[in-house]
Amino acid sequence: DAGVTQSPTHLIKTRGQQVTLRCSPISGHKSVSWYQQVLGQGPQFIFQYYEKEERGRGNFPDRFSARQFPNYSSELNVNALLLGDSALYLCASSLDRVGAEAFFGQGTRLTVV
Amino acid sequence: AQKITQTQPGMFVQEKEAVTLDCTYDTSDQSYGLFWYKQPSSGEMIFLIYQGSYDEQNATEGRYSLNFQKARKSANLVISASQLGDSAMYFCAMREGYNKLIFGAGTRLAVHP
Numbered sequence: 643d644a645g646v647t648q649s650p651t652h653l654i655k656t657r658g659q660q661v662t663l664r665c666s667p668i669s670g671h672k673s674v675s676w677y678q679q680v681l682g683q684g685p686q687f688i689f690q691y692y693e694k695e696e697r698g699r700g701n702f703p704d705r706f707s708a709r710q711f712p713n714y715s716s717e718l719n720v721n722a723l724l725l726g727d728s729a730l731y732l733c734a735s736s737l738d739r740v741g742a743e744a745f746f747g748q749g750t751r752l753t754v755v
Numbered sequence: 756a757q758k759i760t761q762t763q764p765g766m767f768v769q770e771k772e773a774v775t776l777d778c779t780y781d782t783s784d785q786s787y788g789l790f791w792y793k794q795p796s797s798g799e800m801i802f803l804i805y806q807g808s809y810d811e812q813n814a815t816e817g818r819y820s821l822n823f824q825k826a827r828k829s830a831n832l833v834i835s836a837s838q839l840g841d842s843a844m845y846f847c848a849m850r851e852g853y854n855k856l857i858f859g860a861g862t863r864l865a866v867h868p
Contacts, residue, residue: 684858
């Protein structure tokens with residue numbers, strides 16, 4: 643079975659641009675969570691979506707948005723990119739809530755120049 | 756607010772020896788879950804072990820065990836018989852509410868032959 647897949651794996655954007663990151667959860671998993679991991683730090687929670695509804699939001703500006711599709715895949719959008727948005731963006735998939743069953747993808751490494 | 760503290764930025768161990776990675780946590784919740792993840796240089800977060808706050812026995816998964824001391828609010832990871840492939844970042848995390856994980860800053864483990 644395929645694990646959590648994220649695309650693209652690497653991305654370079656210019657300040658002010660917009661970016662869309664994609665995540666496909668493990669088959670049968672209905673929850674997708676997004677995390678931002680800045681170099682040298684632990685991941686920070688951005689969003690959780692379950693059954694296509696936002697169930698939680700971390701302390702991130704409105705430039706960050708996400709959605710979940712009927713097939714449970716998800717997109718994370720970041721507008722008006724700043725240099726500080728450069729990070730590894732991780733997607734986690736779980737059957738329902740985040741717990742012992744959470745599985746992470748390999749991440750998308752975003753560089754803003 | 757919940758908080759995870761990992762005080763060891765880096766650790767090294769000789770191959771085949773055991774190593775303990777420290778984690779302390781702060782929470783006012785009675786029910787909580789603690790996790791350890793491994794992050795190799797590829798970026799993917801790999802789930803290692805889980806301990807529930809009401810679990811009376813320390814969790815074990817193969818060479819990984821969690822030394823859970825509730826009164827001291829510590830959840831140290833013990834890796835026995837270290838292998839070269841254990842070299843990675845290790846993150847301690849706590850579940851907050853139903854939908855997010857709070858991560859520590861991580862410990863970089865280097866296994867020497």
